[in-house]
Amino acid sequence: MPKLYLETFGCQMNVLDSELVLSQLRGQGYEPTDDRHSADVIIYNTCSVREHAEQKVWSRLGELRERKKNEPHLVVGVIGCMAEREGTDIFRRHPHIDILCGPAELDKLPAMVHNACVTNRQSDQPRVGRQVALMGQSVRRSSTLQVARDELEMLDLSRAISPGDQMSQAYVRITRGCNKFCTYCVVPYTRGPEVHRPPGNIIEEVRKLVDSGAKEVTLLGQTINHYFFEQNGRRTTFADLLYQIHEAVPDLPRLRFVTSFPRDFTDEALQAMRDCPRICRYLHVPAQHGNNRILKLMNRGYTIEQYREFIDRARDYMPDISIASDFIVGFPTETDEEFEQCCDIIRYARFKNSFIFKYSPRPGTVAIDRFDDDVPETVKRERNNRLLDVQGEICAQNNRAMIGKTVEVMVEGESKLVSRRAKSNTGVELGAGFQRKQSVSLSTNQTQLVGRTRGDQVVVFEGDLSLKGQLLDVVITDAQQMTLFGKRVESPAELVGAS
Numbered sequence: 001m002p003k004l005y006l007e008t009f010g011c012q013m014n015v016l017d018s019e020l021v022l023s024q025l026r027g028q029g030y031e032p033t034d035d036r037h038s039a040d041v042i043i044y045n046t047c048s049v050r051e052h053a054e055q056k057v058w059s060r061l062g063e064l065r066e067r068k069k070n071e072p073h074l075v076v077g078v079i080g081c082m083a084e085r086e087g088t089d090i091f092r093r094h095p096h097i098d099i100l101c102g103p104a105e106l107d108k109l110p111a112m113v114h115n116a117c118v119t120n121r122q123s124d125q126p127r128v129g130r131q132v133a134l135m136g137q138s139v140r141r142s143s144t145l146q147v148a149r150d151e152l153e154m155l156d157l158s159r160a161i162s163p164g165d166q167m168s169q170a171y172v173r174i175t176r177g178c179n180k181f182c183t184y185c186v187v188p189y190t191r192g193p194e195v196h197r198p199p200g201n202i203i204e205e206v207r208k209l210v211d212s213g214a215k216e217v218t219l220l221g222q223t224i225n226h227y228f229f230e231q232n233g234r235r236t237t238f239a240d241l242l243y244q245i246h247e248a249v250p251d252l253p254r255l256r257f258v259t260s261f262p263r264d265f266t267d268e269a270l271q272a273m274r275d276c277p278r279i280c281r282y283l284h285v286p287a288q289h290g291n292n293r294i295l296k297l298m299n300r301g302y303t304i305e306q307y308r309e310f311i312d313r314a315r316d317y318m319p320d321i322s323i324a325s326d327f328i329v330g331f332p333t334e335t336d337e338e339f340e341q342c343c344d345i346i347r348y349a350r351f352k353n354s355f356i357f358k359y360s361p362r363p364g365t366v367a368i369d370r371f372d373d374d375v376p377e378t379v380k381r382e383r384n385n386r387l388l389d390v391q392g393e394i395c396a397q398n399n400r401a402m403i404g405k406t407v408e409v410m411v412e413g414e415s416k417l418v419s420r421r422a423k424s425n426t427g428v429e430l431g432a433g434f435q436r437k438q439s440v441s442l443s444t445n446q447t448q449l450v451g452r453t454r455g456d457q458v459v460v461f462e463g464d465l466s467l468k469g470q471l472l473d474v475v476i477t478d479a480q481q482m483t484l485f486g487k488r489v490e491s492p493a494e495l496v497g498a499s
């Protein structure tokens, strides 16, 4: 049985794509492995949004050049956004790559892997069973859009879900691609135009996941609130879809969705969130900037006043809603005054957290051709740190207000925060974007679990690892900028102000 190593970079959409690809290849007899050194087929599912993620892939591919000389049967594949963005130019830099497959063409991957394996086995000399499936620009033509929709649907429908999977959290795609063309972003070029899945297929997938043990399902789309499906004169909007899933799968405790686009978020969708108790009151709705001139250069299609209006409207419907955002600092021509308006919107919206990035020009985007990257790196770093501090103070205030409350937590596993601190008392890095170093004050003698509230707040508490995947009540006893600390509530009498 050939061994398959698949490594994923980037967003949740890539994580889901990898899961679907793995499911298909497993069905064809490939055995997944975590050890790339012993694998017969190595595939990298790539991301082009950040330069750092691309550098890692280039480095991995460089390592494989020598190995391929000694192992002629080895099959090397690059899939995802970097494959689509680089195109066949990638072969000039790395001629030992066998497979190149864009994210909109993944339904073709199993056949490509099979063909490459057969070709490479036909000789003892290093061979390259070159297989290419890229979307190019062709799929934006209306005649090919339906074909793209149908082919991609086959990939999502192929997902093997069995009752023994015991997967407590799962992603379900409802929309692929993006029509927004923000000037700094490659996604519309790599993932293609927005295509929406039939609601019946989405509901069936959620149903199967819940039957196999899922307690939390996150619906995925680049601009998820744009979901819209029309068939035989029947229209399904995003709000309709939320109501339909909520009603059709009553034993799903938590339904989430990401990522929302600030414009076009309807009152009906907010009403659905308010009216359906099992839909988590959490929105990830990137502002990207606080200044109208920069938002225009970014081609975001809204003003900061419209963004504020949306935040106000969401809070009118649900005063307890938790909202997260993204920001890019140091966009070309950004002045100090314009940057300050990013601080203003964070203070106004009091985000749960923000993912903050320094602008870097990405090949294949409009911005790299149209604007000089003229904000010095030192200034970008200062602005980045300043925005982190502003958001950090809001986070600390929001979290302190949680002390004494009881929250429902989905247990994700052992806390890395505490296990890392056990190795070093200097504090811990909490991940990408906004999260920064902070010290923690927990005893590490007991197993510390980590879970998330319905509002996506991270909670660390003591417990047994066997609780992973369960929903528990935890009373919050302490709080830091990015993390709440608590104690499991074992009996109803201990419940305090549950939220």
Ligand code: SF4
Pocket (backbone or CB within 6 Å): 178, 179, 180, 181, 182, 185, 186, 187, 188, 222, 223, 261
């Ligand atoms: S909305 Fe803008 S940033 Fe988001 S995926 Fe589409 S083009 Fe990229």
